Amino acid sequence: MNLAFKKISEFDRGILYKLLLDGYSFDDRYRKCFEQDWIEFDNFFFDNLNIADKYGFITVLEDTPIGHISWDPRNMPEYVEIGHNCIASKYKGRGYGKRQLSEAIDRIMKYENLQKIIVGTNSNLIAPHNYESVGFQLVQRRDNNGDSSFSGDYLEYEITL
Structure with missing residues (x-):
């Protein structure tokens, strides 16, 4: 299978929204x-689009x-x-999320004098495992008592460079 990372400008408006909608379709909340x-x-x-293409990409499998x-x-x-770091539901659990994240980290690490990469997620998602698998370390856990409390506590991760 051919996995590629393409510029956001190569796609139609709405694709980012549609992928997020699909990626979180396991729970309508x-x-x-x-x-x-x-x-x-x-x-x-x-x-x-100048920002989109410089600071993000779309992961494509066989077009x-x-x-x-x-x-x-x-x-x-x-x-x-x-x-946002999202994989469509049909493609989860196959390593594509880790490859997407690794590609992003490789691109980010090319910035000169960068001290760290940070990311926030929630404890009731698979995301913490994905971040830890590429070297992120948990630095803070906070209670989530808001409307999104169903998603679990807030987790903050970082990679120190």
Whole structure:
């Protein structure tokens, strides 16, 4: 199987939203809680393709978009924060998420003088295992008492460079 990482600008508006919707389809509470944020994220990147192509990509398997990842460089050189990191449901559990994350880390590590890469996630997702598998270390755990409490505690990870 041929896995590739392509520019977001090669796809139509809505693809980021659709992949997030699919990736979290295992529990409709995610859609209810985060759908508006996903739409705004998709719109921001497609309104700013120069940012999208520089700080994110879409993972493609045999011409089918199966996931995407993005990162925020605005706090460099102190840190870069990984944002959305999503794989479509049909393709989960096959190592594509780890390969996508590893590709993003390789790209981020090319920034000069960068001190660390950070990411936040929730404890009730598979994501913590994925982040730990590529070298992230848990640095903080906080209670989640908000509308998204079903997703578990907030976890903050980092890789110190």
